[in-house]
Amino acid sequence: MTLRLDAAAPDFEQRFVSLLAMKRESSHDVDETVRGIIEDVVARGDEALIDYSKRFDRIDLAQTGIAVSAAEVAAAEARCSREQLAALDLALDRITAFHERQKPEDLRFRDAAGVELGWRWSPLDSVGLYVPGGTAAYPSSVLMNVVPAKVAGVKRIVMVVPTPGGHVEPLVLAAAKRSGIDEIYRVGGAQAVAALAYGTKTIAPVVKIVGPGNAWVAAAKRRVFGQVGIDMIAGPSEVLVLADKTANPDWIAADLLAQAEHDESAQSILITDSAEIADATVAAVERHLATLSRTEIASASWRDYGAVILVKKLSDSLPLADRIAAEHLEIISEDAEELAARVSNAGAIFIGAYTPEAVGDYVGGSNHVLPTARSARFSSGLSVLDFLKRTSILKCxxxxxxxxxxxxxxxxxxxxxxxxxxxxxxxxxxxxx
Amino acid sequence: MTLRLDAAAPDFEQRFVSLLAMKRESSHDVDETVRGIIEDVVARGDEALIDYSKRFDRIDLAQTGIAVSAAEVAAAEARCSREQLAALDLALDRITAFHERQKPEDLRFRDAAGVELGWRWSPLDSVGLYVPGGTAAYPSSVLMNVVPAKVAGVKRIVMVVPTPGGHVEPLVLAAAKRSGIDEIYRVGGAQAVAALAYGTKTIAPVVKIVGPGNAWVAAAKRRVFGQVGIDMIAGPSEVLVLADKTANPDWIAADLLAQAEHDESAQSILITDSAEIADATVAAVERHLATLSRTEIASASWRDYGAVILVKKLSDSLPLADRIAAEHLEIISEDAEELAARVSNAGAIFIGAYTPEAVGDYVGGSNHVLPTARSARFSSGLSVLDFLKRTSILKCxxxxxxxxxxxxxxxxxxxxxxxxxxxxxxxxxxxxx
Structure with missing residues (x-):
């Protein structure tokens, strides 16, 4: 059952610590398997990719080719609705505009001792983007990973995506095309990560691999780290909503479920200073759940990892929010701005009743790749900086x-x-x- | 024997690829040992630290205390020469002045659609600095790790340093004191990393661990990653010198050996368009080696991993330099500035005959913690950004x-x-x- 905590209860600290310590990730022990797959791809290259794709994706790459052709991409785009493509373009424009502001400046100066110092930022030579297959293939993730790389000036951006049974979401290919990717391979899993890191006859290696993936992909990324750079290893997603009595419980409930529907391991937490809001939100969650397509996933997440915490006044939630260090933090309160200014640990803050987190997932413009599993204590979301490197310069x-x-x-x-x-x-x- | 390559030779590409692929790190399989140590520290806390320090450092922390007292630090500082402390202060001032320029700016704006966007940088709550023991305890490393954290605004910076047989370099403690660290523990190895990550009764946990260390420390950092942030895992150091006929072979030789003396796995490479410079440098290396205190280490590094590459004109070295992606790149040439501008992959560039890399190690002002093992292709040296996190802000x-x-x-x-x-x-x- 969804956890209900009261900050005034004598055992609150103990129960809050348990909430923080919850293990939400099932640890698949796939490391040995992944090591074998990587070694095989290094040894046999394209042949290994063909074999694994037959086995895992039920597709014969020797027939289809490893590369997705421009004609296929164009055909996929043609299958998307005009409305979808327009939404994609709006997102692309807004994400680009925001990330353009992240470009850092070079520096060169001469100090009082006459020493010249500075640094120069330069784009990575090449980047590989892993896109999960099946229903978890999100066009929005393509945009969020490609745009900062493009803005950074990365010349070669490669996408790999598994196509189980030959299927790939048309809107994913459309997102790739519209964001400027023209090199796409229909491979996934640890074998795709290995190909990006070490190269095969068909796939030239890259210097950094980004993008989400399942346990196999994550293990492969950890293994090739050093040979290439990698982005963060994403854990299950989470949202923390701070809400006072001015909030609409029905809206809060929808926001909590937008997180819960991602994954049974996702976590949604509400902290409020209003017992009425707490009760009404819990009731509204149940109502929404009855009519959602991903009810099973969202119900399991809400039941196993959801939490509602009552505090005396909403500012009491700030130290708790810093300890939770949520990937997404919504603040719905008359004092939202003031409270937001006092938060230290959060991947992203969504301020006010009209900023549901989902806006940030798609069209807000900021990046939706954000630190999970309390890592907002020490890391940041994806940005243009992740696709640049800084060379320092010294001259006496x-x-x-x-x-x-x-x-x-x-x-x-x-x-x-x-x-x-x-x-x-x-x-x-x-x-x- | 030190490798001599000629870019005009028919087998050059093949031999250059072998040079790039050289494994310089002996891979100690310490992961299981380290896992046990971490679990033990989590379970038994200070008691475990006391036991391991008895075993590995021959010191009884139950007698000495785990914390290094302010009186001990002051006594250590008093044992340093005035000249050493003055040099340390010059370094501290210059490193601070440089890193002050790295502080990034917050952003908040409202776009044409009326959406408010932005981000806010905030310092990490706490940082642990690992300092190796024995002769590898470098005061300069203390400064290079502490200063960017201080400039970022990190409030709590903790240092751990093993004290084998009770010994710690006085100048290391002086560097800690002068750079503003007042929390120091005499523990090292995987047990110190575990204590920083999970905390013990004496040592409160931190959110990020930085600093160099041996194979045990590196394995422990990899293991606790996620629980806390970590910096890069440093590999053996390397320098690449590009030099034309205007260079002084005696100076080049000293620079190559300054790298080689770090470690038998360090790597020093010279690329030149002058056969005379190549021969004269190789001869000068031998002369210097005869009179160096760390001759054995430097000789082994130069013999096993050193290389001299002859190219037709010095600009031919640029694609090779980008493939080597050296931690340190010295360019000694009439065209040094122009060549430097065309390099993409390097941790730091040292321009001109009067900028030996060692100046950057100590007093240049830029950071000497730089990407090793070709990782300058995708990563950067330590900076203020490593001690900040960015929270994005969205408001509709x-x-x-x-x-x-x-x-x-x-x-x-x-x-x-x-x-x-x-x-x-x-x-x-x-x-x-």
Whole structure:
């Protein structure tokens, strides 16, 4: 049953700690399997991709080709409704506009000692985007991963997507095309990750792999990390709603269920200072559940991981919110702005009654790839920075080396690194310093 | 023997690929041991720390206390020479001044549709810095890790350092004190990482762990990742020097050895368009080696992993440099600036004859924690950003939700996420939209 907590109860701290400690991910032990698949792809390349796709996706890539052709993509796009494509374009435009503001600036300056310092940002050479297959293939995820890479200036963006039984969502291909991807392969699973990391005859390797995936994909990403860069390993999704008596319980309930319907491991939590809102929201959740297509998933998530917490005043929820460090935080209150300003740990904050989290999933413009499982305590959502690297630049001339070099010699000697010291002193000696 | 390659040779590509593929890290299989240690620290806390320190560091923490007292730190500082402390202070000032420029800006704006968007950066609550023990305890590393955290605004910074036989480098404690750390524990190894991640009675947990360490420390950091954030896992260090005929072979040799002396797995590579410079540098390396204190380590590194590559003209080295993606790149040439501008993959670039890499290790001001093992292809050196997290902010009012909400409903429906669509449409309906 959905947990009900009262912050005034004597056992609250203990029960809240249990809530935080809840393990929501079933840990599949797939690491050995994944290791074998990766080694096989490294050894046999395309042949391995063909074999695994026969086995896991019931599709013969030797027949279809590994690459998805431009004609197929165009045909898929033609099957999407005009309304869908327009919605996709609106999302694409808004996401692009927002991410354009994330481009960092290069720096170069000369300081008082005459030393020139700075840094230069440059785009990654190539990026691979993993898109899950089946019903979890979300066109919005394509946009959220591709746009920051495009804005960063990444030239080559490759998409891999499994096509179980030959099927791929047309809107996913349309999203790829409209966001500028023209290299798509119909492979998935650990084998796709291996191909992106190490390359095959057909698929040239990339330097970073991003995108969500199941336990096999996550394990493969962990394994190839180092060979290539990876984004975060996403855990099950979560929302925390802070609401006062001004909130509409029916709307809160819909927002909680929008999280719960993702996954049985998703988590939806409401903290309110109104017992009426708490009760009315719980009732509204039940009403909504009766008419949702993904009722089973949403019910299980709400039953097993949902929670409603009553506090004396809504500002009492802030320390709890920081400890929960939710991926998504909605604040529906007369004081929403003020409360938002005082939150430290959250992936994204949705302010006010007219900002359901789902707006941010699609068309708000900010990125929906956000830190899960309390990692908002130490990490951030996907951004343009994830597709850039920073090279620092240092330049001394004779004068500035004379100014700061002696201290480097002292520290090199102190650390017992004589060649470090000598590489500086040999120059200072030549300068007669 | 140190590898000599000529880019004009028919087998060059093949030999260059072998050079890139060289495994320089011996892979200790310590993962199971580390798992046991972490579980033990979680279960027994301080008692486990005391036991492991007896065993690994030959020190009884029950006698000395786990925390290093302020009096001990002051006494250590008093044992450092005035010259050393002055060098440390110069480094601290310069590193601070550089990192102050890395603070990112918050953003909040309202777009044409009336949607408010933005983000807010906030410091991590707490950070743990691992400092290796023995001779690898570098005061410069303390500064390079602490300063960006301080500049980011991290309130609680904790240092752990093993003290084998009770010994800790006085200058390390002085560096901690001067950079503003007042919480230091004399524990090391996987047990220290576990204590930082999960906490013990004495050591409160942190949200991110940074700093270099041996195979045990690296394995422990990988294991606790998720529970806390971690920085990169550093591999053996490397330098690539691009030099034309204007360079001084004696200086190049010192720079190559400054890398080689770190570790037998360190790698030093010279690419030059001058056969004379190539030969003279190889000879100068031998001369320097005869008089260095860490000759054995530096000789082994240079012999096993060193390389000298001859190219026709120095600009031919740029594609090779991008493939090597060196942690440190020195460019000593009349065209150094122009060449530097064309490099894409490098942790840091040191421009011109008067910028030995060692200046950057200590007093240049930029960070010396840089991506190793070719990871400069997809990652960057340590910066203030590593100690901040970004929370995105979204706010619609009735009008702006009316403007963009319908597209969110369309995409939610297209993705089969009915509650997503409903959480928006329920509001649009109430607005009569």
């Amino acid at each position: 001339d004779a004068e500035s080396l004379r100014a700061i070099g002696a201290a480097a010699v002292t520290l090199g000697d102190a650390e017992g690194l004589q060649a470090h010291a000598r590489s500086v002193s040999i120059r200072l000696n030549a300068l007669g310093a | 009012d009735a009008e702006s939700l009316r403007a963009i909400g319908a597209a969110a409903v369309t995409l939610g429906d297209a993705e089969g996420l009915q509650a997503h669509a409903r959480s928006v449409s329920i509001r649009l309906n109430a607005l009569g939209a």
